[in-house]
Amino acid sequence: MGLILHSGNAKSYGMEGIQAAKQGDMEAADRKMEAANNELENAHNAQTNLLSKEASGENVEVTLLMVHAQDHLMNAMTFCDLANEFIELYKSK
Numbered sequence: 001m002g003l004i005l006h007s008g009n010a011k012s013y014g015m016e017g018i019q020a021a022k023q024g025d026m027e028a029a030d031r032k033m034e035a036a037n038n039e040l041e042n043a044h045n046a047q048t049n050l051l052s053k054e055a056s057g058e059n060v061e062v063t064l065l066m067v068h069a070q071d072h073l074m075n076a077m078t079f080c081d082l083a084n085e086f087i088e089l090y091k092s093k
Contacts, residue, residue: 003069006043007076010036014076014083021090029087036080041074 017032047070054060 001069002046003043004072006039006046007069007072009041010039011072011079013039013081018083018086018090021087022083024090026087026091029090033080033084033087036083038078040073040077043076047073 013036017029017036020026020032036089039081050060050066060066
């Protein structure tokens with residue numbers, strides 16, 4: 001559930017960052033993206049923990065929930081990359 005929680009938070013912060021940049025508040029946009037990056041780091045740590053368990057021989061069951069969580073993480077990472085690009089575009093206006 002940590003993957004889903006932190007990934008969802010990251011995506012939300014990314015959207016808030018875009019909205020702040022759109023309104024011209026670049027400092028807020030940067031803060032939102034820093035928060036998004038912190039959430040992505042937390043999600044990535046949760047993922048790494050699972051991968052480490054499997055690599056050490058512990059059985060990690062792959063369930064629909066696990067697949068869903070991985071999907072959330074990849075979506076959040078892509079979204080935040082694009083959010084950074086949008087923010088840079090707003091900054092250059």
